[in-house]
Amino acid sequence: MSDYSDATPSKPSAAVTRAWVRLMRTQQIVLAAIEKDLKAAGLPPLGWYDVLWELTQAAEGKLRPYEIEERTLLAQHNLSRLLDRMEKAGLVHREIFSEDGRGRWVVITEAGSAMRSRMWAAYAPALQRHVGNKLDDAQAGQLAELLALLSRKS
DSSP, X not given: OOSXXXXXXXXXXXXXXXXXXXXXXHHHHHHHHXXXXXXXXXXXXXXXXXXXXXXXXXXXXXXXXXXXXXXXXXXHHHHHHHHHHHHHTTSEEEXXXXXXXXXXXXXXXXXXXXXXXXXXHHHHHHHIIIIITTSOHHHHHHHHHHHHHHHSOO
């Protein structure tokens, strides 16, 4: 017995396929454009901003690595290397998790907070240029709602 309904088509429709292709292409194009703007401003890649943002939002400016991984969707091995680079740059540091001597907190530093602000100063106009100038607020809201449908777990 299967949970799979016979009424469910085995192949996506042309409209679903077209939506998927456009979603993937648009994501790559917009992300590349924003990354280019950050690089032109002499700033680190967007992944650094994502980590700094999550740490800024967290209680006491610290998270366990697995929490950062869940919130940013970065793979664990990529996150470990990224955190090493960010720690070397003085943007974060690691502290021992007192309840478990093997675990670590990742803590944002003052330099990390300053870098997040510097990055946002370039990221915000890039976001406006590459997304906000192409969609009005109503369209952006509709798009956000549609994307939320896709991100729900089945």
